[in-house]
Structure formats: structure tokens, C-alpha cells
Amino acid sequence: MKNFTDIPRAISVVVLLFLCVWCKGQEETSAAPMEKTEKEALYSTIQGFVGNLWNGSDLYPDPCGWTPIQGVSCDLFDGFWYVTALHIGPIEENSLDCAPEVEFRPDLFAFKRLKSLSLFSCFVSPRLHPVSLPTHSWEVFSSILESLEFRSNPGLIGQIPTGFGHLRNLQSLVLLENGLTGELPTNIGNLTNLRRLVLSANRFKGQIPYSFGGLDKLLIVDLSKNSLSGPLPSTFGGLTSLLKLDLSSNQIEGKIPSEIGNLRNLTLLDLSRNNFTGGLTQSLQELCSLEELLLSNNPIGGDLSSVEWHRLQGLVILDLSNLGLTAGIPDSIAGLKRLRFLGLNDNKLTGNLSPKLAAMPSVGAIYLNGNNLTGELKFSEGFYGKMGRRFGAWNNPNLCYPNGVGGSASHGPYGVRQCHQEVTLYGVDADSKSSLGNGPNGSLNQNSQSMASLGFPVYGADVLWCLFLSVNVTRRFTTLDINGIDKIEHRSDG
Numbered sequence: 001m002k003n004f005t006d007i008p009r010a011i012s013v014v015v016l017l018f019l020c021v022w023c024k025g026q027e028e029t030s031a032a033p034m035e036k037t038e039k040e041a042l043y044s045t046i047q048g049f050v051g052n053l054w055n056g057s058d059l060y061p062d063p064c065g066w067t068p069i070q071g072v073s074c075d076l077f078d079g080f081w082y083v084t085a086l087h088i089g090p091i092e093e094n095s096l097d098c099a100p101e102v103e104f105r106p107d108l109f110a111f112k113r114l115k116s117l118s119l120f121s122c123f124v125s126p127r128l129h130p131v132s133l134p135t136h137s138w139e140v141f142s143s144i145l146e147s148l149e150f151r152s153n154p155g156l157i158g159q160i161p162t163g164f165g166h167l168r169n170l171q172s173l174v175l176l177e178n179g180l181t182g183e184l185p186t187n188i189g190n191l192t193n194l195r196r197l198v199l200s201a202n203r204f205k206g207q208i209p210y211s212f213g214g215l216d217k218l219l220i221v222d223l224s225k226n227s228l229s230g231p232l233p234s235t236f237g238g239l240t241s242l243l244k245l246d247l248s249s250n251q252i253e254g255k256i257p258s259e260i261g262n263l264r265n266l267t268l269l270d271l272s273r274n275n276f277t278g279g280l281t282q283s284l285q286e287l288c289s290l291e292e293l294l295l296s297n298n299p300i301g302g303d304l305s306s307v308e309w310h311r312l313q314g315l316v317i318l319d320l321s322n323l324g325l326t327a328g329i330p331d332s333i334a335g336l337k338r339l340r341f342l343g344l345n346d347n348k349l350t351g352n353l354s355p356k357l358a359a360m361p362s363v364g365a366i367y368l369n370g371n372n373l374t375g376e377l378k379f380s381e382g383f384y385g386k387m388g389r390r391f392g393a394w395n396n397p398n399l400c401y402p403n404g405v406g407g408s409a410s411h412g413p414y415g416v417r418q419c420h421q422e423v424t425l426y427g428v429d430a431d432s433k434s435s436l437g438n439g440p441n442g443s444l445n446q447n448s449q450s451m452a453s454l455g456f457p458v459y460g461a462d463v464l465w466c467l468f469l470s471v472n473v474t475r476r477f478t479t480l481d482i483n484g485i486d487k488i489e490h491r492s493d494g
């Protein structure tokens with residue numbers, strides 16, 4: 001019995017001890033003070049974003065101590081707390097969300113140690129409540145701010161302030177999916193510490209400044225989904241650290257500059273959906289780290305023989321559809337041992353198909369449809385069976401496969417007639433073509449943006465796509481089978 005009465009006593013001692021330790025902890029953290037200006041700047045800045053009903057001094061009397069605010073990080077400098085990161089937007093369940101009457105308050109520029117500012121899905125009413133970026137005061141952040149990110153803010157309009165050119169310590173500038181307009185400021189080229197420059201999915205227009213070519217620490221450049229025009233500056237050949245370059249879905253024109261061949265560490269090059277002309281630049285063959293090359297939907301013209309394809313031994317995805325390419329398919333393409341996806345559809349390719357294409361060890365999808373290939377297909381029945389509709393050879397009126405191969409239609413190449421037989425194409429029309437999951441004009445490019453932007457997909461991006469196009473493409477591929485490829489292509493339908 002004695003033991004039983006002792007237990008509550010023991011518990012209360014433990015609880016008391018715990019409380020004491022807890023109290024002491026509280027004392028210690030709140031012992032570090034915060035400058036009044038810093039604290040008031042924090043309350044006012046947040047209130048500007050989340051609305052006047054939010055009373056910071058009531059709810060969070062010690063914002064860097066025992067009443068932390070979700071999305072706010074602090075650090076101690078000389079015994080005082082300073083705000084080092086401010087992230088607003090619906091990232092986690094208890095994150096602060098912006099109010100309809102959201103505004104930038106000048107107090108934002110009172111932070112003395114702010115390293116990272118991010119506003120996600122915060123300015124959402126381009127019609128009812130459009131907001132522009134502050135034009136002044138960015139210079140106060142010149143030696144401290146490292147990361148600036150505005151993402152999914154359709155109500156954030158106007159131009160990039162030239163004051164951004166002062167942010168010399170910036171390593172990451174992400175302006176993704178906003179309503180920003182105008183030309184890209186030349187003095188972004190002064191931000192020589194930048195490693196990531198993502199300006200995708202806004203309404204930027206005009207030329208890409210030559211000055212960007214001086215940012216030689218850049219690892220990721222994503223300017224996709226804007227209305228940029230003019231040439232791709234040859235100075236981009238100076239971005240020698242670059243891993244990913246995505247300029248897709250703009251109106252960039254002229255020849256792909258030969259200086260692009262200097263980018264020896266580049267793993268992704270996406271120039272699809274632009275207005276590039278002048279044939280395939282030979283120096284593309286120098287891009288020895290390349291894993292994904294997407295050039296589809298450009299009036300490039302010329303033929304495939306201008307590049308020695310077998311030199312690009314890391315290639316996993318090669319999308320050259322709808323480029324107006326003529327002449328034949330060189331054997332050097334069949335020498336790409338890691339290639340999983342080959343898109344040559346909707347060109348003006350001619351000649352016979354080499355059976356070597358079927359012998360590529362990793363290939364999971366080959367699209368050759370919509371060309372003028374001729375002669376007999378000499379691949380094995382097993383190959384057709386394995387590939388199904390991922391071997392696209394339809395819409396080549398002068399192509400056929402020999403009698404005897406397969407016998408039944410299910411084992412022949414999909415949509416191709418047998419030789420010496422007046423059989424019409426079965427079931428191939430515009431409708432079934434798109435149902436093949438190869439997307440409009442057979443291109444992959446719509447999906448690569450999210451990956452290139454951030455090294456990982458944007459919110460809501462398909463998980464499969466993330467697997468497919470992750471940084472280490474090779475390793476991920478080994479975990480995906482042929483069906484993986486099929487599913488991924490279906491994603492490009494959307």
C-alpha cells in the first residue's frame with residue numbers, strides 16, 4: 001500500500017521539476033530582447049499582408065521567443081533577436097494567409113537582418129486588388145537578402161523594380177506564376193551571386209538582356225512561359241556552371257547560338273515552343289552532361305545529321321518533334337544507350353528506318369508518326385508487342401510492315417499497314433492520336449518547367465512527373481518500368 005501513495009507524490013515532484021526547467025527555459029529565451037523598431041516592423045509588415053484584424057502584439061508578445069509566429073524565423077545577433085526569414089502564404093495548416101486588402105508596408109524595409117522573404121499565393125485578385133512591387137528602398141537589403149520569392153500571385157502586377165539590381169547578396173530570385181509585366185531589367189545582371197533565377201509564367205516581354213550572361217554562378221535559369229522575343233544572347237555561353245536552362249514557351253527567335261556548347265554541366269535544355277530557326281546548331285553535341293534535350297515546336301528546319309548524336313551519351317529524353325526536320329534519321333541516334341524517350345514526330349523525315357533503333361537498350365517510347373518515312377519496318381514482333389502505342393509510326397503513308405510478321409494486327413506496329421495489302425489504317429484519326437497520351441504535337445515540354453524552376457515541382461505538380469524528371473534522372477529511371485513512361489506521357493495530355 002505504501003508504494004501506491006508514494007506514486008502520486010513522485011509524479012508531483014517530477015511535474016514540479018519539469019515546470020521549473022520549463023520556466024527557466026522561458027526565462028532564458030525571453031531574456032533576449034528585441035529592438036522595438038524590429039518588433040514593430042514585424043507586426044506592421046505582417047498586418048499589411050494578413051489584414052488589420054490580426055493584432056500581433058496581442059497574439060505574439062514575444063515573436064522570436066516563446067510565442068513564435070508560423071513562417072517567421074529569428075536569429076540572435078549581439079544579444080538581440082532579429083527577423084531573418086519571413087514566409088507568408090498557405091504552406092502549412094497554421095500558416096498566415098493573406099487578406100483580400102493585402103499591401104506592402106514600408107516597414108518591410110526596416111528589417112536589418114532579413115535573409116529570406118517569400119510570399120506565396122498572397123496577391124490573388126488581379127482585377128479587384130492588383131498590387132505592384134515596392135519601387136524604392138530595396139538597397140537597404142543589398143548586403144543581407146539571399147532569397148526573394150514571389151510565387152503564385154496573379155494579383156502581383158507591374159514591372160520588376162530596377163532596385164532589384166541592388167540586391168547583390170541574392171542567391172535565389174524566384175518570381176514564378178505572377179502577373180508581372182514589362183521588360184527584364186538589365187541590372188539583374190549585377191546580381192553576381194545568383195544561383196537560381198526563375199521568372200517563369202509571368203507576362204514579361206522584350207529581349208533577354210545580354211547582361212544575364214555574366215552571372216556565372218547560376219545553376220538554374222527558368223524564363224519559360226512568358227512573351228520574351230529577340231535572340232538568345234550568345235553571352236549565355238558564359239554561364240558555365242549552369243545545370244538547367246528552360247526558355248520554353250516564349251517567342252525567342254534566330255539561331256541557337258553556338259556558344260551554348262560551352263555549358264558542359266548542363267543537364268536540361270528546354271527551348272521548345274519558341275521561334276528558333278537556322279537548323280540544329282552543331283555545338284549542341286558538346287553538351288556532354290545533357291540528360292534532357294527538348295527543342296520541339298520551333299521552325300528550326302535543317303536535318304539531323306548536323307549533330308553527332310552519339311556524343312550525347314547521357315541523353316535520356318530527346319524531343320525533336322515538329323521542327324520541320326528533313327532527310328533521314330542517322331544511325332548515331334541509335335547509339336544513345338540511355339535514351340528512354342525519342343520524339344521525332346511531325347517532321348518531314350524521309351528514308352527507311354534502321355532496325356538499330358529497336359536495339360537501343362533503354363528505350364521506352366519512340367514517336368516517328370507524322371513524317372514521310374518509307375519502306376518496310378524491319379523490327380521484331382516482340383518489339384511491337386513490348387512497345388504497343390509507344391512505338392508511333394502512323395501517319396507515314398509510304399511505310400508498311402512485311403506480311404507474315406505478327407500475322408494478327410495486335411502484334412504489328414500500331415497504325416501501320418501491311419506491305420502489299422490494300423488495308424486502310426485502322427483506327428488512326430486525330431482523336432486516337434491524342435488519346436495516345438503524347439500530348440499536342442507530341443511534345444513533352446509543357447511539363448519540364450516546374451522541375452527546371454526549382455529542382456522540384458511546383459505545388460500540385462504530378463508526383464509521377466516529379467519522379468520522372470528529378471535531378472538524378474538516371475537513378476530514378478531505373479525504378480520506373482515501361483508503364484512508368486506510359487503514365488508520364490498521359491500527364492502531358494493535361
Ligand SMILES: *[C@@H]1O[C@H](CO)[C@@H](O)[C@H](O)[C@H]1NC(C)=O
Nearest residue numbers: 043047052054055056057058
Ligand atoms: C492591439 O491590441 C492592443 C491592446 O489589446 C492595442 O493597444 C493595440 O492598439 C492593438 N494594435 C493594433 C495594431 O490594432
Ligand SMILES: *[C@@H]1O[C@H](CO)[C@@H](O)[C@H](O)[C@H]1NC(C)=O
Nearest residue numbers: 162163164165166187189190
Ligand atoms: C551595375 O553594375 C554596373 C557596373 O558595375 C554599375 O555601373 C551599375 O551602377 C550597377 N547598377 C546597379 C543598379 O547597381
Ligand SMILES: *[C@@H]1O[C@H](CO)[C@@H](O)[C@H](O)[C@H]1NC(C)=O
Nearest residue numbers: 216239240241242264265266
Ligand atoms: C561542373 O561540374 C563538376 C562536377 O560536379 C564541377 O567539379 C565543376 O566545377 C563544374 N563546372 C563549373 C564550371 O561549375
Ligand SMILES: *[C@@H]1O[C@H](CO)[C@@H](O)[C@H](O)[C@H]1NC(C)=O
Nearest residue numbers: 229251252253254274275277
Ligand atoms: C517568328 O519569326 C518570323 C520571322 O523569322 C516572324 O515572321 C513570325 O512572326 C515570328 N512568330 C512569332 C510567333 O513570333
Ligand SMILES: *[C@@H]1O[C@H](CO)[C@@H](O)[C@H](O)[C@H]1NC(C)=O
Nearest residue numbers: 348350351371372373374398
Ligand atoms: C513522300 O515521299 C515520296 C517519295 O519518297 C514523295 O513522292 C512524296 O511527295 C512525299 N510526300 C510528302 C508529303 O512530302
Ligand SMILES: *[C@@H]1O[C@H](CO)[C@@H](O)[C@H](O)[C@H]1NC(C)=O
Nearest residue numbers: 297322430434439440441442
Ligand atoms: C500543334 O500545335 C499547333 C500550334 O501550337 C496547334 O495549332 C495544333 O493544333 C497542334 N496540333 C495538334 C495535332 O495538336
Ligand SMILES: *[C@@H]1O[C@H](CO)[C@@H](O)[C@H](O)[C@H]1NC(C)=O
Nearest residue numbers: 471472473474475476477478
Ligand atoms: C545518380 O545516380 C547514379 C546511380 O545511382 C549515381 O552513380 C550518380 O553518382 C548519381 N549522380 C548524381 C549527380 O547524384
